[in-house]
Amino acid sequence: MINKEHLMRDLQLVREKSPLIHNITNYVVTNFTANTLLAVGASPVMAHAIEEVEEMTSIAGALVINIGTLDTPWITSMLKAGKAMHSRGGVIVLDPVGAGATKFRTETAWKIINECHPTIIRGNGSEIMALINADVKSKGVDSSADASDALESAKLLAKQTSAVVCISGKTDYITDGERVEQLNNGSKMQTLVTGMGCTSSSMVGVFAAINPDAFEATLHAMALMGVVGEMAAQISVGPGSLLSNFNDLLYTITPQQLANNVRQ
């Protein structure tokens, strides 16, 4: 069960410490992800040039690697940044966007896992299943599998990689291969705003930058995304206003509101 004192403490800490999060992410979501991290109180930086990724990651509290619109030069930078971060024992979050949709993505995700050893892997059901079973096909970047169907794959992936694995969906699951926690917040409308998943991964980076317990940090970040998403959907006409209300609520939500509304 989630420790509500710790949950409230971590949101407070994020706002006090404003951790610098280095994102190498896709160009569809960079703007939304950066705004969301600013709204919660973190300090995002986006940088992908091979010439500077090592230096940038050396001043960051977490590195988030997202393969949403990858190509070869970007992969080179992802690997360079990831190895540098791993070698100094820093936090790495991997979002294997579209794993299972093309071989290129599945293989790239594994290359990053094997060479950079991410602390946390977060994806939707199809993506996590595709990492374990190459025969699973994703429909583009959206999930065609329930999060619950992917839970066994997530446990296996966590054991194989020593990473905390998070599957997001109607119910979110977080596992380290042994323990499993679930979260039941969020709204279906969130799936109609591009980058909600990608931004969750960056939010996981934010919390992991201030809480050395990666399992708990992931749980807290996903709880915040779900609670805020649900609150925002209740006051939104559709996905257009949801996007705006989401960042407003991330900015105004109190630790107490977060703790009161989380549902497992």
Add this chain to the structure above:
Amino acid sequence: MINKEHLMRDLQLVREKSPLIHNITNYVVTNFTANTLLAVGASPVMAHAIEEVEEMTSIAGALVINIGTLDTPWITSMLKAGKAMHSRGGVIVLDPVGAGATKFRTETAWKIINECHPTIIRGNGSEIMALINADVKSKGVDSSADASDALESAKLLAKQTSAVVCISGKTDYITDGERVEQLNNGSKMQTLVTGMGCTSSSMVGVFAAINPDAFEATLHAMALMGVVGEMAAQISVGPGSLLSNFNDLLYTITPQQLANNVRQ
């Protein structure tokens, strides 16, 4: 004249089938385009890596190629994806953004036309005229010509390429070289949101993925963009709120509202 039964049916079909649309588009509009496609019920994917474009396009209901911020590696990917889509008889939409503004853009648009044989070409007046008459200059990516001035160029382009050609503007024109349909919805305020035109092209891809009649699909997509744009502008203070209201209304509009509000 537009067949309102077909128009309503197609919006319904988009929401039921949620077609996967592969966009190789510019980095200015990717976020807005993806959100708009999600709001209408489609499933967008953005992917440009040479290693995966063929595989991605093979699972898509339509490929949308937009040259808004092109460079050489991207052109290579556009051509590879386009040829793969054409060889399996799939739908290709081309948006020749900025044709006429630089020689590079006009020539690239023609290269894509000649090698990929797009099903539909959608642009503003200047762009369509520049494809037919190399002496026409665009002012950057905005049109300096009325859509009506470009109609003869559009007919000629349709005949030369066997594509359905759509010119968007105050009045939108859709032609296959013989037939011409026009649409008179929309708001001037839409021109103050970047990516409205680009997103129209992706919306054309959405409707062409569920309606094999490319002429009718284009008409329906443009009708939806115009009607929703007009409804959104009526409740918006300016282009900031328009952006948000536009995606809300795409999500809430009923087939009946669409049919009631379309004006030719």
Add this chain to the structure above:
Amino acid sequence: MINKEHLMRDLQLVREKSPLIHNITNYVVTNFTANTLLAVGASPVMAHAIEEVEEMTSIAGALVINIGTLDTPWITSMLKAGKAMHSRGGVIVLDPVGAGATKFRTETAWKIINECHPTIIRGNGSEIMALINADVKSKGVDSSADASDALESAKLLAKQTSAVVCISGKTDYITDGERVEQLNNGSKMQTLVTGMGCTSSSMVGVFAAINPDAFEATLHAMALMGVVGEMAAQISVGPGSLLSNFNDLLYTITPQQLANNVRQ
């Protein structure tokens, strides 16, 4: 002191002339920057391909170079465009995003300064200080220095480069090395929307395209950004709605409202 007649005249001129602004900027902010320029009445174009930057810049009223997410091919294009613009005596605005965060950025900023001779350089306190003193470290792309601390560096930089230098922060400073003007509008909430700084640089390009006095143009652009930001923050719940209200107000603000609300 700001000349309010000139300030009102320039906003009017921007709306009448709708100058074409060529931006080579980072992929985090392109969408917001383009929307903001459209909202104020300008005509933005984003283009970075080596094959077309010279031709694009030749039809533009100003070139804005922003190094927010730079890599080697982009730098080549920035230099090519900048040299072409300089050789015809056109306006160049440089935004040295993240100078001081990595050596790569500081060096690239200086390369652009030395080879393209920007008319105006706009950055936050840390960035301007880092250009003068290589030992100053930025925290990613956010400023860790007060604008006032950076004023001496700004004066020095202006003298060394013959550029107008603008530092944005709680108070904005504009200097040509001798004269200093300050502006005291704006809201802390603006720092929670990514791209506010970058978009200020593009706005400086807009005003410099219609006012040949670069010092005054910079003052007017920054006054508009601050006044509109402050008005928008007053009606916003948080950074989500601020983003939307900001572009609405840019569209609706009258020259008189601008002049009435500017504070030095």
